[in-house]
Amino acid sequence: MQTDQLIADLASQATRPKNQFTLPLWLAVALAPFVALAVFMPMLGPRANFVASLATVRFDMKFVVTGLLAVTALALLAALARPARPVAYRLKWLALPTLMLLAAVVVELLVVPEAAWAERAVGQNARNCLIAIPTMGAPVLALFLYALSDQAPTRPALSGAVAGLAAAGISAIFYAAHCPDDSPLFVAVWYPLATAILVVGGAGVGSRLLRW
Amino acid sequence: MQPASPSKLQGLDDLLRRALAGDERAYRAFLTDAATIVRRFAAQRMPRHSAGFDLEDLVQEILLAVHAKRHTWRPGEPVGPWLFAIARYKAIDAYRRRGKRIEIDIAGMGDVFEDPAGAPTAIAQDVSRAVASLGGRQRAVVSALSVEGKSISQTARELDMSEGAVRVAFHRGLSAIARKFGRD
Numbered sequence: 001m002q003t004d005q006l007i008a009d010l011a012s013q014a015t016r017p018k019n020q021f022t023l024p025l026w027l028a029v030a031l032a033p034f035v036a037l038a039v040f041m042p043m044l045g046p047r048a049n050f051v052a053s054l055a056t057v058r059f060d061m062k063f064v065v066t067g068l069l070a071v072t073a074l075a076l077l078a079a080l081a082r083p084a085r086p087v088a089y090r091l092k093w094l095a096l097p098t099l100m101l102l103a104a105v106v107v108e109l110l111v112v113p114e115a116a117w118a119e120r121a122v123g124q125n126a127r128n129c130l131i132a133i134p135t136m137g138a139p140v141l142a143l144f145l146y147a148l149s150d151q152a153p154t155r156p157a158l159s160g161a162v163a164g165l166a167a168a169g170i171s172a173i174f175y176a177a178h179c180p181d182d183s184p185l186f187v188a189v190w191y192p193l194a195t196a197i198l199v200v201g202g203a204g205v206g207s208r209l210l211r212w
Numbered sequence: 213m214q215p216a217s218p219s220k221l222q223g224l225d226d227l228l229r230r231a232l233a234g235d236e237r238a239y240r241a242f243l244t245d246a247a248t249i250v251r252r253f254a255a256q257r258m259p260r261h262s263a264g265f266d267l268e269d270l271v272q273e274i275l276l277a278v279h280a281k282r283h284t285w286r287p288g289e290p291v292g293p294w295l296f297a298i299a300r301y302k303a304i305d306a307y308r309r310r311g312k313r314i315e316i317d318i319a320g321m322g323d324v325f326e327d328p329a330g331a332p333t334a335i336a337q338d339v340s341r342a343v344a345s346l347g348g349r350q351r352a353v354v355s356a357l358s359v360e361g362k363s364i365s366q367t368a369r370e371l372d373m374s375e376g377a378v379r380v381a382f383h384r385g386l387s388a389i390a391r392k393f394g395r396d
Contacts, residue, residue, distance in 0.1 A: 003247055006272050006383060010279045011240035012376040014231050082284040083297030152281040154301040211305075212277065 025081055028147035029074055032140045032167070036174050039136045044178040053182075061104050062176035062187055068097035070169030077144065077166050080159040081151035104184035112183075121189050123181035132178070133194035134201075137164070137171035141202055145209055153210050160206015164198035171198075224291040232282065243275060250274045250299050257303060273387060274302045309391065342389045349373070350385035357382055
């Protein structure tokens with residue numbers, strides 16, 4: 001077919017068909033906490049002393065770190081979703097939750113005697129953490145990938161990986177409300193491992209699903 | 213990234229904004245200008261006289277991608293970088309596919325040529341497999357036009373689509389098949 005003919009045909013379809021359902025990225029982001037919550041409540045639920053725990057620094061720190069991860073990853077995801085949006089600047093912001101967690105680890109190592117380090121890092125819920133974060137994060141990741149497929153990410157694998165990172169951030173906020181292991185040492189060991197599962201999964205699915 | 217003068221790219225911003233509001237003439241002008249820019253871009257970057265690569269195919273693929281993803285451009289953003297990012301993405305895509313074809317080992321091809329009688333069945337099978345890999349309208353359109361040999365206007369009437377929509381669906385279907393099976 002001639003290019004001129006193609007242009008004429010495309011021009012006749014200037015307006016996008018309305019009946020086609022698409023999920024805007026902002027809506028996916030708005031829905032994500034509810035999706036995670038829908039898995040969280042029947043599966044885990046907040047721990048019994050949730051309100052009382054809010055007065056402890058270690059408990060609150062978990063929300064600061066996971067919340068920052070969710071926000072910075074989502075900001076990066078929004079930039080990756082469309083062609084030619086500047087990405088490098090937002091990529092640097094991912095250092096923020098990382099540095100926050102490292103700072104918390106350093107403080108923990110200073111205030112806790114060396115003999116207790118290993119016990120705190122291993123905790124009681126390593127297995128739960130590795131299962132719960134990916135389980136709650138998977139439907140969130142699916143939601144993000146679905147929304148991204150209507151966008152135009154020029155780096156499908158990276159976009160999928162960052163979608164996994166954002167899904168892990170949101171999922172980890174909820175998991176943090178359940179898990180009794182509050183030590184930054186535990187968070188620094190197990191949360192990133194659980195996150196990596198979603199990141200790798202997102203990259204793998206993204207590199208296939210997000211091509212256009 | 214200097215295939216067009218800044219004023220021309222600025223004009224594109226305006227054209228695309230009007231096109232997204234439903235102005236068909238503006239959209240046609242936008243696509244025509246975009247085709248020129250993209251053709252120059254593609255010609256500079258892609259090896260020209262190589263087998264299995266058609267410059268105009270790439271231009272058309274980029275235009276289809278621009279059309280399919282035009283909602284990812286937002287008024288107020290410059291059109292130039294957006295257009296080039298899409299062109300680059302599709303060029304890399306085309307290049308990869310070409311690379312894959314080049315890797316095909318032709319040592320075993322002798323068997324194929326020695327048995328010409330076997331060829332038609334294989335092709336018929338390939339065609340139905342390729343058409344079956346499509347979904348919905350594309351499948352109906354490609355099958356009507358290339359397998360059943362109907363005309364565009366007849367297909368448009370039967371499927372209750374405009375002729376333009378039939379041609380676009382046909383083109384997309386063929387591109388999808390080319391992507392999936394490699395093309396010759």
